[in-house]
Amino acid sequence: MLMLVNCSGCHTALQLPPGATSIRCAVCHAITRIADPRSAPPPPPSPYLPATSSSYNNGYNNNYYQPPPPVPAPAPSNHGQKKAVIIGISYRNTKNELKGCINDAKCMKYMLINRFNFTESSILMLTGDSLVFHYSGHGAQQRNYTGDEIDGFDETLCPLDFETQGMIVDNEINASIVRPLPAGVKLHAIIDACHSGTVLDLPYLCRMDRSGRYSWEDHRPPSGAWKGTSGGEAISFSGCDDNQTSADTAALSKVTSTGAMTYAFIQAIEKGKGATYGSILNAMRSTIRQTSEELAAGGGPVTTLLTMLLTGGSGVGLRQEPQLSCNERFDVYMKPFSL
Numbered sequence: 001m002l003m004l005v006n007c008s009g010c011h012t013a014l015q016l017p018p019g020a021t022s023i024r025c026a027v028c029h030a031i032t033r034i035a036d037p038r039s040a041p042p043p044p045p046s047p048y049l050p051a052t053s054s055s056y057n058n059g060y061n062n063n064y065y066q067p068p069p070p071v072p073a074p075a076p077s078n079h080g081q082k083k084a085v086i087i088g089i090s091y092r093n094t095k096n097e098l099k100g101c102i103n104d105a106k107c108m109k110y111m112l113i114n115r116f117n118f119t120e121s122s123i124l125m126l127t128g129d130s131l132v133f134h135y136s137g138h139g140a141q142q143r144n145y146t147g148d149e150i151d152g153f154d155e156t157l158c159p160l161d162f163e164t165q166g167m168i169v170d171n172e173i174n175a176s177i178v179r180p181l182p183a184g185v186k187l188h189a190i191i192d193a194c195h196s197g198t199v200l201d202l203p204y205l206c207r208m209d210r211s212g213r214y215s216w217e218d219h220r221p222p223s224g225a226w227k228g229t230s231g232g233e234a235i236s237f238s239g240c241d242d243n244q245t246s247a248d249t250a251a252l253s254k255v256t257s258t259g260a261m262t263y264a265f266i267q268a269i270e271k272g273k274g275a276t277y278g279s280i281l282n283a284m285r286s287t288i289r290q291t292s293e294e295l296a297a298g299g300g301p302v303t304t305l306l307t308m309l310l311t312g313g314s315g316v317g318l319r320q321e322p323q324l325s326c327n328e329r330f331d332v333y334m335k336p337f338s339l
Contacts, residue, residue, distance in 0.1 A: 005023065005032060005034060006032075007025040007028065007030055007032050008030055008031075008032040008033075009025055009028040009029075009030025009032075010025060010028040010030065012025060012028075014032065020034070021033060021034050022034065081128075081130075082112075082116065082117065082118045082119070082130045082132075082339065083118075083130070083131050083132070084108075084109075084112055084118055084131070084132035084133075084134070085131075085132070085133045085134070086105045086108050086109055086112075086132075086134045087105065087133075087134060087135045087136065087137065088101040088102045088103075088104050088105030088106075088136045088137065089101055089136070089137035089138070089158075089159065089160055090102050091137070091138070091160060096138060096158075098137065098138070098248050098257075099248060099250075099256075099257035100136070100248045100249070100250075100256070100257035100258040100259050100262075101136040101137050101192075101248070101259065103256055103257065103258050104134075104136035104192060104258055104259045104262040104263075105134070105136060107258070107262065107263075107266055108134045108136075108190070108262065108266070111266050111269060111270075112132060112339070115269060116339040118132070118339075128184045128185065130185075130186050130188075130338075130339050131177075131181075131185065131186065131187040131188070132187075132188050132189075132190070132339060133177060133187065133188070133189045133190070133191075134189075134190045134191075134192075134262075135157060135189075135190070135191050135192065135193060136192040136193070136259045136262055137157065137158060137192075137193055138157070138158035138162070138193060138194065139155065139156060139157055139158065139191070139193030139194040139195045139196045139199065139239075139246070140155075140156045140158060140167060140194065140195055141153040141154065141155055141156065141195045141242070142154050142156055142167070142169070146223065147221065147222055147223040148171065148201075148221040148222075148223050148225055148227075149221070150219060150221075150222065151242060151243070153195075153242065154169045154170050154171065155169075155170045155195050155196060155197070155198055155199040155242055156168060156169050156170065156195075156199075157173070157191075157193060157199065158193075170198065170199050170200065170201045171201060173199060173200055173201065174200055174201035174202075174227050177189075177200075177234075178200055178201070178202065178227070178228070178229055178234045178327070179226075179227070179228070179229060179230060180229075180230060181229040181230055181231070181232030181233070181234060182229075182230050182231050182232055183230075183231030183232060184231075184232065185232040185233070186232060186233045186234075186235070187229075187232065187233070187234045187235070188235055188236075188237070188339060189234070189235070189236040189237070189238075190236075190237050190261075190262070190265060191236060191237070191238045191239060191261075192239045192246060192259035192260075192261040192262045193238075193239055193246055194239070194240065194244070194245040194246050195240070195242050195243070195244070195245070196238035196239050196240060196242075196246065196323075197238050197240060197241040197242040197243075197244070197323045197325070198219055198238075198242055198325060199236070199238060200234065200236045200325065201219075201221075201227045202219070202227065202228075202234055202236060202325040202326055202327050203218070203219055203220045203227055203228050203326075203327055203328070204216045204217065204218060204219060204325060204326055204327070204328065204329050205217045205219050205323060205324075205325045206281070206323065206324040206325065206326070206332055208278075208281060208282070208285070208324075208332075210285075210289075212278070212282050214278065214332055216329045219325070227327075228327040228328075229327050233326070233327065233328070234326065234327045235277070235324070235325070235326045235327075236323075236324070236325045236326070237261070237265060237280070237281070237284075237322060237323075237324055238261070238322065238323045238324075238325065239259065239260070239261035239320055239322060240261070240320035240321060240322065240323065241320075241321060241323055244319060244320050244321065245319065245320065246259065246260060246261055246320050247259070247260040247320060248260075251291055251294075252264070252267075252287070252291055260288050260291070260320065261284070261288075261320070261322050263287075264283070264284040264285075264287040264288050264322065265280070265284055265322075267283070267284075267287055268280045268283035268284050268287070271283065274337050275336065275337065276332065276333050276334065276335055276336055276337055277324060277330075277332045277333075277335055277337050278331075278332035278333035278334075278335075279333065279337075280337055281322060281323075281324050281332065284322045285321055285322055288320060288321075288322065292319070
């Protein structure tokens with residue numbers, strides 16, 4: 001006859017052979033000692049063994065121990081996760097070197113952690129996620145021959161080795177981070193680069209004038225190719241229009257070089273202008289426009305992102321207007337902004 005005792009470590013029911021004074025648990029390996037098995041009180045009925053009159057007899061049990069049923073996994077959170085990809089490329093020790101992109105990346109990281117409760121951990125995408133893609137670096141254009149672009153040009157991002165390995169074309173960006181988005185997932189892209197207006201190839205572009213009035217332009221490809229999501233939502237803040245260049249300057253912070261668009265975006269959030277997408281875009285444009293006018297009045301040159309890459313010269317003022325694009329139209333002044 002075998003007596004059941006509870007393990008002193010994990011409380012698993014153990015079968016104590018007759019006359020034994022101790023037993024080692026096969027689960028946690030703890031040793032349970034019994035001073036006198038004959039004086040041990042009968043154990044309570046185990047929740048894992050049938051509680052019948054034939055199961056227990058003065059503390060002895062003839063049945064084999066049955067392991068507990070598996071504990072069901074906790075239900076997944078309905079709130080999803082927050083994830084971010086932040087890219088800052090300085091092109092150090094090359095003729096294309098930029099001074100503000102690393103600062104942009106650090107500032108974006110600080111804002112996401114401290115204002116929007118993002119963590120630094122990297123996790124797999126789950127339905128309900130909020131994704132952020134931030135890029136600060138060079139952007140360019142190249143001729144499109146497939147009929148997918150209204151203006152005949154693809155927009156590109158320039159990785160560190162773009163001069164030898166080529167640029168990342170907007171078609172690739174759309175296929176990688178836009179089209180796979182399932183229902184319930186929202187992506188915010190913040191692209192601080194030249195020619196970045198439609199760099200995600202999203203179907204609609206918000207065109208806003210200086211008074212804040214806006215309209216949506218249809219940028220769906222003439223070829224009929226689908227550039228939207230798989231049910232999710234993709235929204236992009238870009239530094240300028242497709243035919244414009246963006247600025248890398250210390251004129252905004254007065255302390256160190258930053259991308260004008262990244263600085264203006266963070267300022268809009270910090271100054272309480274982040275209630276809606278329209279209020280953010282309007283505040284960003286006002287910040288850049290005001291700085292541009294001040295620079296033009298003072299005659300101070302501002303180096304554009306593609307000064308060395310394409311034009312070899314510098315301009316006066318910030319000749320850029322941040323843009324907003326999305327996979328669907330919405331009221332920019334009513335839709336609340338949330339990461």
